[in-house]
Amino acid sequence: MRGVVFDGSRTEVVDDLEIREPGPGEVLVAVAAAGLCHSDLSVVDGTIPFPSPVVLGHEGAGVVEAVGAGVGHVAPGDHVALSTLANCGACAQCDRGRPTMCRKAIGMPGRPFSRRGESLYQFASNSAFAERTLVKAVQAVKIPADLPFTSAALIGCGVLTGVGAVLNRAKVDRGDTVVVIGTGGIGLNVIQGARIAGALTIVAIDANPAKEAVARRFGATHFLTSASPDGVREILPHGADHAFECVGRTELIRTAIDLLDRHGQAVLLGVPAATAEASFLVSSMYLDKSILGCRYGSSRPQRDIALYAELYREGRLLLDELVTETYPVEDFAKAADDAHHGRVARGVLVF
Ligand SMILES: NC(=O)c1ccc[n+]([C@@H]2O[C@H](COP(=O)([O-])OP(=O)(O)OC[C@H]3O[C@@H](n4cnc5c(N)ncnc54)[C@H](O)[C@@H]3O)[C@@H](O)[C@H]2O)c1
Numbered sequence: 068m069r070g071v072v073f074d075g076s077r078t079e080v081v082d083d084l085e086i087r088e089p090g091p092g093e094v095l096v097a098v099a100a101a102g103l104c105h106s107d108l109s110v111v112d113g114t115i116p117f118p119s120p121v122v123l124g125h126e127g128a129g130v131v132e133a134v135g136a137g138v139g140h141v142a143p144g145d146h147v148a149l150s151t152l153a154n155c156g157a158c159a160q161c162d163r164g165r166p167t168m169c170r171k172a173i174g175m176p177g178r179p180f181s182r183r184g185e186s187l188y189q190f191a192s193n194s195a196f197a198e199r200t201l202v203k204a205v206q207a208v209k210i211p212a213d214l215p216f217t218s219a220a221l222i223g224c225g226v227l228t229g230v231g232a233v234l235n236r237a238k239v240d241r242g243d244t245v246v247v248i249g250t251g252g253i254g255l256n257v258i259q260g261a262r263i264a265g266a267l268t269i270v271a272i273d274a275n276p277a278k279e280a281v282a283r284r285f286g287a288t289h290f291l292t293s294a295s296p297d298g299v300r301e302i303l304p305h306g307a308d309h310a311f312e313c314v315g316r317t318e319l320i321r322t323a324i325d326l327l328d329r330h331g332q333a334v335l336l337g338v339p340a341a342t343a344e345a346s347f348l349v350s351s352m353y354l355d356k357s358i359l360g361c362r363y364g365s366s367r368p369q370r371d372i373a374l375y376a377e378l379y380r381e382g383r384l385l386l387d388e389l390v391t392e393t394y395p396v397e398d399f400a401k402a403a404d405d406a407h408h409g410r411v412a413r414g415v416l417v418f
């Protein structure tokens with residue numbers, strides 16, 4: 068079968084991948100569509116260290132092909148969106164509703180794929196850039212059959228991360244003021260999460276002026292092309308209740324902190340290099356300010372994906388508008404180039 072493989076130095080679209088049968092508690096999914104998130108590109112450029120060879124992709128949707136022993140919540144033929152959380156479901160963190168913090172779900176990549184006798188790693192417990200992938204039961208979330216796969220695919224990272232950061236982590240309240248730095252797939256979902264939460268002012272910032280129209284479509288009330296504090300303070304003289312960094316640059320993390328109002332919180336979503344350090348003015352923090360890290364929108368995928376699918380059907384959550392371009396998987400290089408140059412909100416590979 069076809070898939071996108073990164074061998075540690077280059078990516079290649081191959082057609083001789085194999086995948087093992089589902090074992091107990093596993094689900095084999097025929098992937099129909101998969102979004103290209105910046106984190107895939109960050110594996111290729113080394114920003115996110117990951118063992119290789121690896122099958123990329125972590126934001127997908129498709130049809131259940133087979134289930135292993137003990138899987139009862141989905142059956143062959145069901146449509147599913149895939150989460151990246153291979154959490155155990157049985158530890159104290161899982162039990163308290165924090166599956167993103169499950170220690171069994173971080174840093175233990177499986178190797179369900181093989182090619183020419185060599186086994187390949189699975190990226191983010193997911194590898195949606197393959198015709199078929201194998202996930203744990205908790206990762207396969209049933210979605211209504213009338214959701215287009217190209218749109219449903221984006222729920223599994225962009226929407227869970229962006230909307231989840233707003234609703235689950237920051238807990239943005241009605242009337243709050245929000246600044247969003249970076250309006251790619253993640254930032255746009257932060258913007259629409261803030262709109263859904265009832266934020267009053269949503270200032271979107273992106274260095275690429277072509278992003279203004281889509282940012283406003285998702286709910287931005289203002290758009291700026293520079294994260295200079297002066298520009299933001301013309302709109303929000305006291306600063307923001309919430310500032311989300313959605314690019315992954317340390318100087319923008321500093322800016323997010325500098326833009327906070329009293330009691331404000333900076334939420335870090337962008338992922339800089341693993342060794343990156345950022346600084347802030349300590350004296351600025353005493354006014355009850357906070358810096359919050361956020362993994363995967365602090366999501367609970369079985370609950371949140373179902374919620375987002377319902378909000379989409381009601382017209383309150385935008386998904387179709389995120390899909391600027393679809394590409395056959397063979398055109399991965401073009402999709403990566405378009406994403407790298409900011410030509411798309413999200414590019415989606417189809418099988
Ligand atoms: N925390 C998590 O769980 C999580 C999950 C998914 C992705 N991420 C990370 O989120 C980040 C964003 O991902 P994405 O898929 O939205 O990326 P993207 O490439 O789609 O979007 C990035 C945006 O930032 C803008 N940008 C770049 N430099 C800028 C600058 N100096 N000032 C203002 N805007 C600038 C670009 O124009 C682009 O619109 C990445 O670092 C990714 O690894 C984190």
Ligand SMILES: [Zn+2]
Pocket residue numbers: 104105106107125126224225
């Ligand atoms: Zn992602």
Ligand SMILES: [Zn+2]
Pocket residue numbers: 154155156157158159160161169170171
């Ligand atoms: Zn667990």
